[in-house]
Amino acid sequence: MTAPNLFGKKVTAGQKTKFRAPIAELPDGTPVTVPVVVVRGVEDGPTLALSGAIHGDEYNGVAAISRLFQQLEPRDLHGTLIGVPVMNPFAYYAERRLNIFDYELQNLNRIFPGDPRGDLGQIMAHRLFTEIFGSTDYVIDYHEGGRDFMARYLIVGGGLEEDGQTFERGREMARWFGHGVPTVPTRRLHVERRPGYSGTLSGATGRQGISTIAAELGGAGRVWEEHVADAIGGTRNVMIGLGMLSGEMLRTQEQQYFCETHEWPRPTRSGLLVPTPVAELNAVVDEGELLANIVDPFGEVVEEIRAPFRSVILDTRHSAVVYPGDWTYHCGKID
Ligand SMILES: [Zn+2]
Known part of the structure; x- marks a missing residue:
């Protein structure tokens, strides 16, 4: 090079x-x-x-x-x-x-x-x-x-x-x-x-x-x-x-997941995104687990956001309002 x-x-x-x-x-x-x-x-x-x-x-x-x-x-x-x-x-x-x-x-x-x-x-x-x-x-x-x-x-x-x-x-x-x-x-x-x-x-x-x-x-x-x-x-x-520095690599106890695929479940409706307690950064969730509800101003749930597969959560959403197709919770597939 x-x-x-x-x-x-x-x-x-x-x-x-x-x-x-x-x-x-x-x-x-x-x-x-x-x-x-x-x-x-x-x-x-x-x-x-x-x-x-x-x-x-x-x-x-x-x-x-x-x-x-x-x-x-x-x-x-x-x-x-x-x-x-x-x-x-x-x-x-x-x-x-x-x-x-x-x-x-x-x-x-x-x-x-x-x-x-x-x-x-x-x-x-x-x-x-x-x-x-x-x-x-x-x-x-x-x-x-x-x-x-x-x-x-x-x-x-x-x-x-x-x-x-x-x-x-x-x-x-x-x-x-x-x-x-x-x-x-x-x-x-x-x-x-x-x-x-x-x-x-x-x-x-x-x-x-x-x-x-x-x-x-x-x-x-x-x-x-x-x-x-x-x-x-x-x-x-x-x-x-890479051989640029000498010494021992710093290792932590935390397991490092390698996901072969990843996906953002996306809403088809607009509304207020209300997360459930499991929807935390790097949390492990099961297939189909409820991550958030999308609610209208009358408190009615218009759509549920669920994990597409057993996942480690890679991104969490902090802005509360969603439109159809928005990113919500980024799910990395794990076994
Ligand atoms: Zn960036």
Whole structure:
């Protein structure tokens, strides 16, 4: 793999640096930049790139990347760690999932590897991909539930069009990550139903043969110390697995489920979503178990939301009002 161009910034062996890279500009000419952190080890080794806040209302990855950068020293590192804590500055300013200045309101995590002659979002995706993420060895992309959900799971990316090795290596990264965080594959059916999913960062890197996991940790519009700790501990484990750090991986007692399939039961009616006590993050529920009722303003239950199979709950919904087809509780299938 060729070394990332890093927006032209030269980083030598043993150097730890942070800088801002131009990504766009405001209509008055003010430059818009993304923060970039780089720790290059004294010794050679793989390059791991970390991505945060592709969605602007997802904050725990921002905290995890910046803290990891503060903790790591080049003398302890084999290879290079690169982090972009805020990938989508426009969405981050607005505290929104999407960039409101993109004319088509495109989801940055549906348009990778981008297009240099496209809209604002496509140009940003192209810059980030060509300067960093398309030429690293491994990627961890931090996401979470955003303002409306809480999440705790890993997605193994790039499981669709590559040779299988990229995906298997990604699965290994998820196992190393550990911390009892349930893991799901990118699901072909999911991508076929919603074609935009082939434009996720992990989809685009996967097609380049770059093993990638997306770590969905936290949500509800705030920083959670326990989710940041999982992100940092899990990432350090992956770095130990890749030979970038020495030492023992941090292991917890919590069982890590590997789900072969996953699904969001979706309402067909609108209403107020009233969860049952079992509908907790990472709880295990049986097939058909009631997760929530959708009620009308007179208190009548108009629809029940039930687990489609025996599941570990990967996402819980925090916004109370639902429309038909909305995401409710994300269920990962377990035996
Ligand atoms: Zn996200």
